[in-house]
Each structure stands twice: as structure tokens, then as C-alpha cells.
Amino acid sequence: MADTTTATPEALGLRVKAERKRLSLTQLSLCEATRVSHGTLSMYESGQRYPSLEFLLKFETLGADLGFVLHGTYAETPDAALERQHREQRLVALCAEETVVINQLLTLTDKLKRLRAEIGTLQVKLRAER
Secondary structure (H helix, E strand, O other): OOOOOOOOHHHHHHHHHHHHHHOOOOHHHHHHHHOOOHHHHHHHHHOOOOOOHHHHHHHHHOOOOHHHHHHOOOOOOHHHHHHHHHHHHHHHHHHHHHHHHHHHHHHHHHHHHHHHHHHHHHHHHHHHHO
């Protein structure tokens, strides 16, 4: 088996195939999206030919991690990227919830100020009546 940490055609081919599978792309769908023939993609994936720059750039637009394809290491693991995305979504949801809670607190604070003012007015009236 080829060393997957090098930039040999075999190693690049294994990583192209691994990224295609990670993205749940068939060979046919990748061929259509990158406008390469099935034979060309087969040569890339089998290590018989280096992938073209045009292919790699189009592959990247589909979600491929070119750092992994070219160097064998992900800039961010797919699981970490998914977890980061989920954290960001939760944060946005929390921010929306916090905004609602803050608005409710401001409303309650205003009501409390009005009630204190009314209590003060009633206390003055009671003292005056005595």
C-alpha cells in the first residue's frame, strides 16, 4: 500500500478517493461536478496520474479538504468541523433566547420601578391620613 503522507500520485489518489467517499459522492457525480471523464478520475484515484489543478479546485468547492488531499492532514477533522458548526448553531439559539430573557428582565425591572413608586405614593398618603 502507498504511503498516504506523501505527494506521490498513489497517495494523492487514495486521498482523493477517501475525500470523495467522505463527501458521499459517487465517481459519476464527482465526474459530472468537476467535468472530468470517468477514466480520468479512475486514473487519479488509482494513482496512475496526478490530479489537475482545475480538478482539485472544483473538488474543493464540493467540500473537499485540499490540505488533506495534498498533505494527508485535515485542517480540521470532518467531525470537528461538524461539531463546531453545531456549537455555532447552539450559540446563535442561545443568543436569541438570552435576548428574550433580557427583554423580559427589562420589562420586569420597569414594572418593579412603577410598583415602588406607587408604594411610595401610598405610604405618603397613609402618613398624611394619620
